[in-house]
Amino acid sequence: MSPTRTTPCTIVIKLGTSSIVHEETHQPLLSTLSSVVETVVNLRKQGHKIVLVSSGAIGVGLKRMNVARKPKSLAGKQALAAIGQGRLIALYDELFGHLEQPIAQVLLTRGDISDRTRYLNAVNTLNELLSMGVVPIVNENDTISVSEIKFGDNDTLSAITSSMIHADYLFLLTDVDGLYTANPRKDPNAKQIEVVTSISAIRSQVSTTTLGSSLGTGGMETKIIAAEIATGAGVTTVITSSKRPEIMFTIIEYHNSLSVSTLAAESSEEFTIPLIRPPHTVFMPSLTPMRDLKAWTSHTLFPAGSVVIDAGAHRVLSRRESGGRLLAAGVVGVMGAFASGQAVRIVVRASDGDSATETPSAQPSRPASPRRLSIAIGTLSRSSSSGNLESPDIEAVSPSPQLGEDDVIEVGRGLAMYNYAQISKIRGLNSSHLAQVLGYADSEYVVENITIRVPPRPTEAK
Numbered sequence: 001m002s003p004t005r006t007t008p009c010t011i012v013i014k015l016g017t018s019s020i021v022h023e024e025t026h027q028p029l030l031s032t033l034s035s036v037v038e039t040v041v042n043l044r045k046q047g048h049k050i051v052l053v054s055s056g057a058i059g060v061g062l063k064r065m066n067v068a069r070k071p072k073s074l075a076g077k078q079a080l081a082a083i084g085q086g087r088l089i090a091l092y093d094e095l096f097g098h099l100e101q102p103i104a105q106v107l108l109t110r111g112d113i114s115d116r117t118r119y120l121n122a123v124n125t126l127n128e129l130l131s132m133g134v135v136p137i138v139n140e141n142d143t144i145s146v147s148e149i150k151f152g153d154n155d156t157l158s159a160i161t162s163s164m165i166h167a168d169y170l171f172l173l174t175d176v177d178g179l180y181t182a183n184p185r186k187d188p189n190a191k192q193i194e195v196v197t198s199i200s201a202i203r204s205q206v207s208t209t210t211l212g213s214s215l216g217t218g219g220m221e222t223k224i225i226a227a228e229i230a231t232g233a234g235v236t237t238v239i240t241s242s243k244r245p246e247i248m249f250t251i252i253e254y255h256n257s258l259s260v261s262t263l264a265a266e267s268s269e270e271f272t273i274p275l276i277r278p279p280h281t282v283f284m285p286s287l288t289p290m291r292d293l294k295a296w297t298s299h300t301l302f303p304a305g306s307v308v309i310d311a312g313a314h315r316v317l318s319r320r321e322s323g324g325r326l327l328a329a330g331v332v333g334v335m336g337a338f339a340s341g342q343a344v345r346i347v348v349r350a351s352d353g354d355s356a357t358e359t360p361s362a363q364p365s366r367p368a369s370p371r372r373l374s375i376a377i378g379t380l381s382r383s384s385s386s387g388n389l390e391s392p393d394i395e396a397v398s399p400s401p402q403l404g405e406d407d408v409i410e411v412g413r414g415l416a417m418y419n420y421a422q423i424s425k426i427r428g429l430n431s432s433h434l435a436q437v438l439g440y441a442d443s444e445y446v447v448e449n450i451t452i453r454v455p456p457r458p459t460e461a462k
């Protein structure tokens, strides 16, 4: 056995509906579930901490009520999830119980963890359960989830869970053994992609359209999104088959042996040749992972509005030295109504990235509707992101030119330090003038904890 084999890891395992119930009969797939349970218990014996993110509530509910197809209505799905979730967890308790492994049910909605305190409570509970040697079984709280507060699919939920507990691995177990260039069931030329280092590059290489099942909500596209969230938080993400869950041992061992051999090669020591590669796709974790507050802001919060920045600010925020903090000088407008402390989208105008040079000219007279953008504030000549203030006087404002959603591009997210009306007032100003305009200045920044996900075009990134 390799010495690294038992290095304790924190592992999130996601099991989709297609691995839990039969697609047509909705009978529970007992042999798959038993193998998963056995594997989880064996991983625990090696010292790993395991969280299971399990779908299947609706599928089990369909079987219980003898309903042939997933209902179209939200209430219908919610009712079936309420019926199925209890039975699902009872089934897990039965299977894990035979191996004397305690479990816990954790049901989450995005709404729950959009509140920082509740988010931290969820993190604390999960960590406490793990340190008690329990296997938490997480699902979306479907009964109360509505579209605005839904994770939408359990791939995303598992990625957010893995980020919450700083997992080492996220395994997305599904009915295929990895990501392919095309649907392997239909196209004999489909090739498995073994290693993904760039999610954006991979999107152009794979066809993701046909790989969802009729019961679940995910498919390959949601797995790629999940991989993007998890790897961004430093979590190695693996797609592999749920039919042989014990393959997770070999995959962990394989990756450990690769890193051991790389280290040995670097120090010219002897090393053993890594094992034969088990079938899977691995998404490599970011070398500069986003942790805690930034990951929370970026992935768990629904933004309440938008802050429009100029091209100069976009360039500055894309550099690590900016610390993810935006000065009022780089703001050209706001969109929607948001309070201080809420998450906001950071957007640039789609036109041509010329916002840095354009003089702002209007102030919204009322909260802009979420779909319209009001370019905010007074007629004085203000600086661009250089932060120079040419006149300290705030003059009367002119009507708002409006931009639609199509006129802006989201480039990142952050937490607003002031509300939308205040940011409108101080837009373009040097931070030394915030107290004069607002009557106070708790922060010299208007938005903090910003993660830029879309950097400026290379020609702009001087």
Ligand SMILES: N[C@@H](CCC(=O)OP(=O)(O)O)C(=O)O
Pocket: 015, 016, 017, 018, 054, 055, 056, 057, 058, 059, 081, 139, 140, 142, 152, 153, 154, 155, 215, 216, 217, 218, 219
């Ligand atoms: N929360 C739902 C599952 C939603 C979902 O994402 O399903 P899947 O695409 O099979 O992972 C349930 O338990 O039925």
